[in-house]
Amino acid sequence: MLRPLAPVACRVPLLALLLAGGAAAQTRHNSAAPIDFGADHIELQDRANRAVLAGNVKVRQAEMTLDAARMTVAYTGQVEDGNPQVSRLDAAGGVTVTRPDQTARSTYAVYDLNRRVITMLGGVRLTQAGNTVSGGRLTINLDTGRAVIDGSAVAGGGAGTGNVTQAPNGRVTGTFSVPKRN
Template sequence: MTRPPFAPLLTLGVIGLLLGSTPALALEGDASAPIEVEADRLDLDDRAGTAVYTGDVDIRQGSMQLTGARVEIQRNDQGQLTRATATGERAYIEQQPAPDEPLVRGWGRTIIYHVAERRIELIDRAELHQGSDTFDGGYLEYFLDRRVVQARSDAEGVDDRQRVRMTLEPEQQDGQ
C-alpha cells in the first residue's frame, strides 16, 4: 500500500499543529476555520516528512497564528505532525484559549512546538504574555494543557545569558 501524498497530510497536520485535539484549549470555531499560509517559498520532502516554508512565513487558522522567517514542519512515518519550528529575528506564536480569556502570545528567535506534548519552547530573547502577565528570558517553556511556564536565563546554543524577568499583575478584586 502506498502512502498518501504529503500535501493532504500536511493540511491535516497543520490543523493538529495549530489547534491540538482539545476544543477547550482553543476557540470552538478554530477547528473549522480555513488554514491560510503565506510564504515566499515552500520546499516539500515527502520522504523526509518535512515541509519548509521560507520568506516572511505567516500561518493562520482561526485565533492561532505562527510566523517566522522560516517555518519547518515535521511528521513521523505514520504521517502525524510531530514538530513545528519557526525561526527568525522575532518568530511569533499566538492563540486565544477561550472566548473569555486573553490571547497567549510568545516571541523568540526560535519557537518549537512539540505537538504530542502540547509544549512550546521559546528560545533566545524569549517572551511570553498571558493577559497582563509577562515572562522574559533566554529560554521559556510553556505547557498548553496545564498553562505552566518554566523559564531559564540561558538557552542551549545561545552565548549571552538573558536574565529571567516576570511581571505578574495582581488579580482585581470585585468592586475595585
C-alpha cells in the same frame, strides 16, 4: 502530500499548533481545529518526510497564530484523510505566537506534537495585558496550560542571524500590573 491553496497555503487537520501564548489562565487550545499555513515558498522533501516553509510564514489554528521567517514541518510518512501526520514543527527568525490576550516572542520555537509541548528559545518575551515577563526559554504544556519561563536557555542575536549566546546572568525579569483601586 501537502496541497497548495492560494499562493502557498496548506491545511493540515488535527494538528495541535505550535504556539499557545503561554499562561495557565488561558483556555485550553482546540487541538482538533484545522491548521492553515502560508508562506512565500514551500519545499517538499518527501524522502526526508519534511516540508520547509520560508518567507513570511504564518500558521493559524483556532484563535492561535504563529509568525516566523522559516518553519520546518516534520511528518511521520503516514497519511490520514489525505494529509500527512505531522510530528514536529520548528520555527526560526522573529517568532511571534499570538492568542486572544497574549503575545510571546522569541528567536526560535519548537513544537513537539507527540508530547504536546511548545518550547520557545532566545530572547523570550511574554506579554499579557499589562504584564511582561522576559527570559531565555519558555516551555508551554498544551494539556495542562502550564507555562514556565527561565533564564538559563539561549538569547538570540536577532531575527534570522543565527547568533546564540548564553542568557545574561540567567535571570527572568518582568513587570506585573496592579489593579486600579478606588
